[in-house]
Amino acid sequence: MKFSHESIEINAGLMIVLTMIAISIGGLVEIVPLFYIDETIEKVEGVRPYTPLEQKGRDIYTREGCYLCHSQMIRPFRDEDMRYGHYSLAAESQYDHPFQWGSKRTGPDLARVGEKYSNQWHVQHLKAPRSVVPESIMPNYPWLLENDLDYSDIADRMRALKVTGVPYSLTTAEYQANVEKFGKETADQLNILEAEENLLAQAQSEDFDGDRARLTEMDALVAYLQVLGTMVDFSKYDEGYFAEFR
Amino acid sequence: MAEQQHGKAVQTTGHAWDGDLQEYNNPLPTWWLWTFYASCVFAIVYWVLYPTWPLGKGYTTGIKTITFEENGKEVTTNWNTRARLIKEMQTGEESLKQKAYLDKVSQASYQEIVNDPDMTAFVNSMAKGLFGDNCAACHGVGGTPAMIGQYPNLGDDAWLWGGKVENIEQTIRHGRLGYMPAFGTVLDDAQIDALANYVLSFSEDTVDSNKAAAGEKIFKSEAAGCYYCHTTGATGLYSQGSANLTDAVWTVADVPGADGLDAKLEAVKGVIRNGVKREMPSWSGRLSDTEIKLLTVYVHGLGGGQ
Numbered sequence: 001m002k003f004s005h006e007s008i009e010i011n012a013g014l015m016i017v018l019t020m021i022a023i024s025i026g027g028l029v030e031i032v033p034l035f036y037i038d039e040t041i042e043k044v045e046g047v048r049p050y051t052p053l054e055q056k057g058r059d060i061y062t063r064e065g066c067y068l069c070h071s072q073m074i075r076p077f078r079d080e081d082m083r084y085g086h087y088s089l090a091a092e093s094q095y096d097h098p099f100q101w102g103s104k105r106t107g108p109d110l111a112r113v114g115e116k117y118s119n120q121w122h123v124q125h126l127k128a129p130r131s132v133v134p135e136s137i138m139p140n141y142p143w144l145l146e147n148d149l150d151y152s153d154i155a156d157r158m159r160a161l162k163v164t165g166v167p168y169s170l171t172t173a174e175y176q177a178n179v180e181k182f183g184k185e186t187a188d189q190l191n192i193l194e195a196e197e198n199l200l201a202q203a204q205s206e207d208f209d210g211d212r213a214r215l216t217e218m219d220a221l222v223a224y225l226q227v228l229g230t231m232v233d234f235s236k237y238d239e240g241y242f243a244e245f246r
Numbered sequence: 247m248a249e250q251q252h253g254k255a256v257q258t259t260g261h262a263w264d265g266d267l268q269e270y271n272n273p274l275p276t277w278w279l280w281t282f283y284a285s286c287v288f289a290i291v292y293w294v295l296y297p298t299w300p301l302g303k304g305y306t307t308g309i310k311t312i313t314f315e316e317n318g319k320e321v322t323t324n325w326n327t328r329a330r331l332i333k334e335m336q337t338g339e340e341s342l343k344q345k346a347y348l349d350k351v352s353q354a355s356y357q358e359i360v361n362d363p364d365m366t367a368f369v370n371s372m373a374k375g376l377f378g379d380n381c382a383a384c385h386g387v388g389g390t391p392a393m394i395g396q397y398p399n400l401g402d403d404a405w406l407w408g409g410k411v412e413n414i415e416q417t418i419r420h421g422r423l424g425y426m427p428a429f430g431t432v433l434d435d436a437q438i439d440a441l442a443n444y445v446l447s448f449s450e451d452t453v454d455s456n457k458a459a460a461g462e463k464i465f466k467s468e469a470a471g472c473y474y475c476h477t478t479g480a481t482g483l484y485s486q487g488s489a490n491l492t493d494a495v496w497t498v499a500d501v502p503g504a505d506g507l508d509a510k511l512e513a514v515k516g517v518i519r520n521g522v523k524r525e526m527p528s529w530s531g532r533l534s535d536t537e538i539k540l541l542t543v544y545v546h547g548l549g550g551g552q
Contacts, residue, residue, distance in 0.1 A: 006261045033300030076331040078338065083379050085532065087331070116532065118525040121384055124396065133383055134392045239332050240316040246297070246326035 039245045042091045046231045048182050049095040049166045050224070051189040052154045052199035057224025059157070060217050062098070064141060069106035072099075072228065085112040086234050089242065097164045107138055112229030119208050122222045144218040145209060155195045168192050296325050344372075352536040356411045359543055366543075373544030376537055380529070389548040394500040396524065403550035404495035408484035410552045415542045421528030424487050428521030429470065437464050441472070442514040448480070449494035452507050498522050 008015055034040045050058060061067070074080050076087040088111050093099050117125075121132065126144055129136040158168040168190050169175040178187035189198050200215070202223065209218035259269045292298065296308045307324035314321055314333045323329045335341050347368045351359060359365045378387065385391055389400030398406060406424060407417050429438065443453045444461025465472040465480065472480075475488040482490035489497050496502060499517045504510040529538060545551075 005259070010263075029300075033305065036303060037300060037305055038303045076327045078331065078334055078341065081331065081335070087328070116380070116527065117383060118527055120396075120523075120525060125383070130392075132392055132396065135387075238316055240314070240321050240323075240329075243323055243326060243328040243332060246328050 040090055041094055042089050042242055042245045044089060044091050044232050044237070046233060047091050047094060048186050048231060049161075049168060049190055050227070051202055052151070052158065052195045053202040053220050054224045054227055055157060055161075056149060056151055056154060056199065057220035057222070060144070060221045061100070061224060064144075066110075067100050067102050068104060069138065070100075070108070070110045071102035071105050072109065072111040073101035073103075074109055074111045080109070084109050085229070088229075089232065090245075092229070092232060095161075095166045097161055097166065110225070110228055114226050114228040114230040119206070119222050119226065120210065122225055123209050123218055126218065126221065144221060145216055147217045149203075149215045149217050149220050151196060151199050151215075154199055155192050158192045158195055162192070347372075348536050351539065356543065356546075369540050369543045370547070373540040376533070376541055377544060380533070381541070389545065394496055394503060395498055398497045399549075400545050401549045402495055404490060404493055404497070405484065405549075405552070406482075406487040406489060406497065408552070409546070409550065411542055411546055413484065414545050414551070415538060417526060418533075418538050418541055418545070419528065419530045422487055422526040424522055424524040424526070426475065426488070426517070426522040428519060430519035430521075433464070433470060433518070437470070438515050438518050439511070440464055441470070441518055442511045445480070445491050445514050446501070446507075446510060448492040449501075450507065450510065453511075498524075 008018060049055075072088070072093070074084045074087045081087060088101075092111075093101065123145070125132050125138075126141045128140050128142070129138040158166075159170075162168045162170070167174070167178060167181070169178050169187070170192050175187060175191055178190050181187075182190070188194070189202075191198070203215050203219050204212065206223075208220075208222040208226075209216050257271045259271045262268050293306065294309060295311065297305055298308065299306045309324065310322040311325050312323050312329040312333055314329060314336055316332075347365070351365060351369060354362070354365065359369060377385075377389070381389075384397045385400050386397070391397040391399060403409075405413070407413055407422055433441070440457045440461035441464055442461070443457035444459075444465055447453045447455070447458040447461075464470050465476075466478055475486045476482055476491055480491040481493075482488045499513045501510050501513050504513045533541070
């Protein structure tokens, strides 16, 4: 068949394919360069992948659909800066898969909620939000305290994330690279071969859910919430520094 | 569309469906064509002004249009939302208005702020917002928490750590840990019962006076050692954050919510048995010195500041 105006117009399948190609070009031109432009991810110290316990907490966060009401992206506007703190950097979510930026804010943004409240408050608030904030419309999540944390899949979970580019380590060479990049303490946490030991040790190191004897889903979720937005020390940088990356 | 335009026969696209169905090939309307040309011109102007084309590892940034100050030097960068925010924070109309007040407040003493109605009005309106964003989740809107027990009421006259501006500022800046050990395994039920009667004897006149007298002895004994923290008069110490037990104001034990003497005793016994551990976070890392000052004035004004 000769390729002509007519052959496209009378062939619905071909028309759909060509339309999709034409539209994708628009999308690709906007998105693809971000993957190779040097300045997409700001060069800052402190950002690291999540520890096994935090990662479990993050999985519970996505499982419970917290993202349906909470964004994790502070935009560079004056009002957001004054309410939530420093705007989010691309670097801060470079190890997030899937990211939790979102745009739906039924509740407040959580990008910098880490260390804002006590563990005690988070536990009470997640169990029964209205017992601390009477006006709240957030649902109760009482089962987080009842469910034991199932961490049997944590090593596999980290392996899967490694495929997407998160630098969890399996080999000695990868571990050494992490020591160089993040320091020994963090590198130990990123070692997939010791994932379960690390998870249990972190859960023992701090009283997240108010009961050290039990390891619950609440422990993991609170550990995750308390690290949000705390990795970068903004006092080390001039404000103008981040503007250079845009 | 008309078969005739400007007197000429209109061409067709050249192909026919179902034998005789044809499509006219009319020229584009002039208004549409000019809009198209105008948007081409707009695009070129846009490329000059804003970041647009990706080029290898970089991109065309557009000309430098945003100027702000950094470390005493003027910096001019290409248009981007971050530079725009810095500029707005430094020279935006609203920011400047607010900054004028903030500078004044940060230099004034607490006494000067309270004596100046203009400054007080500013402090209260701005601190109310700060309190809502940072403190209300625990202390409740306006400083009155949802229930007695977890978080202290900032709207009453009773202070755990002192109600002077210095005390309040210290509390906000560095946080506090309210701690009382659990006595459930140290003391037996009769002793705890006696202690509860003693503690309640300050505010209730229906308690068993024999038990209360026995409780007072235990309170002041080495075995329980309540007086170390609460003092022998049970009035509490600001340096320990130990509650005043004589003032009929309750911050941990939910006595006001309890119905009848037995329930009130139970509420007090619960505290003695289980102890207390409450954390007020530190805000020095999250809030600026001026913001802490605003909040101090606000909190001082909520209850009976000393």
